[in-house]
Amino acid sequence: MQTEDRQTATAIAPVVVTLGSQSRKRIRRLKRGRGKLMDEVSNVVDQVRANFGEHAEGKVFVPVVLVYRRKPRSGMGFWR
Numbered sequence: 001m002q003t004e005d006r007q008t009a010t011a012i013a014p015v016v017v018t019l020g021s022q023s024r025k026r027i028r029r030l031k032r033g034r035g036k037l038m039d040e041v042s043n044v045v046d047q048v049r050a051n052f053g054e055h056a057e058g059k060v061f062v063p064v065v066l067v068y069r070r071k072p073r074s075g076m077g078f079w080r
Helices: 024-031 035-056
Strands: none
Touching: 024 035
């Protein structure tokens, strides 16, 4: 029989950052890894890393940024 080293996996809640409504120019710069929004994302990653303390050593934090636009409701139709 082979012995395997098993580590217990712990689920960590994702960190959600709301950046609010932004211009297309700022979003484009964020996609390219530049600009004020990228600075905000970097600051949040640094804060999360600091909160983890020594548990963050040797780990890479990868931010996942979602950009979305709400679709306006149509006033037409019977079902709302």
